[in-house]
Amino acid sequence: xxxxxxxxxxxxxxxxxxxxxxxxxxxxxxxxxxxxxxxxxxxxxxxxxxxxxxxxxxxxxxxxxxxxxxxxxxxxxxxxxxxxxxxxxxxxxxxxxxxxxxxxxxxxxxxxxxx
Amino acid sequence: xxxxxxxxxxxxxxxxxxxxxxxxxxxxxxxxxxxxxxxxxxxxxxxxxxxxxxxxxxxxxxxxxxxxxxxxxxxxxxxxxxxxxxxxxxxxxxxxxxxxxxxxxxxxxxxx
Numbered sequence: 001x002x003x004x005x006x007x008x009x010x011x012x013x014x015x016x017x018x019x020x021x022x023x024x025x026x027x028x029x030x031x032x033x034x035x036x037x038x039x040x041x042x043x044x045x046x047x048x049x050x051x052x053x054x055x056x057x058x059x060x061x062x063x064x065x066x067x068x069x070x071x072x073x074x075x076x077x078x079x080x081x082x083x084x085x086x087x088x089x090x091x092x093x094x095x096x097x098x099x100x101x102x103x104x105x106x107x108x109x110x111x112x113x114x115x
Numbered sequence: 116x117x118x119x120x121x122x123x124x125x126x127x128x129x130x131x132x133x134x135x136x137x138x139x140x141x142x143x144x145x146x147x148x149x150x151x152x153x154x155x156x157x158x159x160x161x162x163x164x165x166x167x168x169x170x171x172x173x174x175x176x177x178x179x180x181x182x183x184x185x186x187x188x189x190x191x192x193x194x195x196x197x198x199x200x201x202x203x204x205x206x207x208x209x210x211x212x213x214x215x216x217x218x219x220x221x222x223x224x225x226x227x
Contacts, residue, residue: 033214045214106157
């Protein structure tokens, strides 16, 4: 596609439920990143994929969070047993090396509200 | 750990005025990225700086990276209402291609 696509754009869930957030990167982009943006915390890195492997998962806040990427394209971020503190905007970005730089292009995000 | 400090946190300027936003790191950066975000939208890439002393311009926005590659400034000339939004600086503290760390952002309002 022309840009990074994320779905759903908004998600309201009850505490304790599992949620899946989807990211469709720009076609041909090998790197994919998940970030979380919450009030007072700014933008936090969650996980980074190069192809289908995740060399850096250091930002995942707990074992309730997991992500996978298949076919070097679409990625899914799963949050199990959601808690109220998981409420945030989840942003996905993708990039490809161009002349030694890795400009990250972001999707519009998924706004998650845990009630 | 690596942190980026942005200043000011928020800014209100009159249309037509110039303004500068700063981004400072405690460590040398491999790359410095400026993004703009409007409420409910993702981050829009503005500019990337890699070399010490580098300066880039796009329309009325100029970004600079100091020689030590630890401080960057974003300057907007003759601000317009369309410039309003949140400006974020992001940086790669390690090799290129890894995740970015971000400053907390500067909220810009432009009054007409």
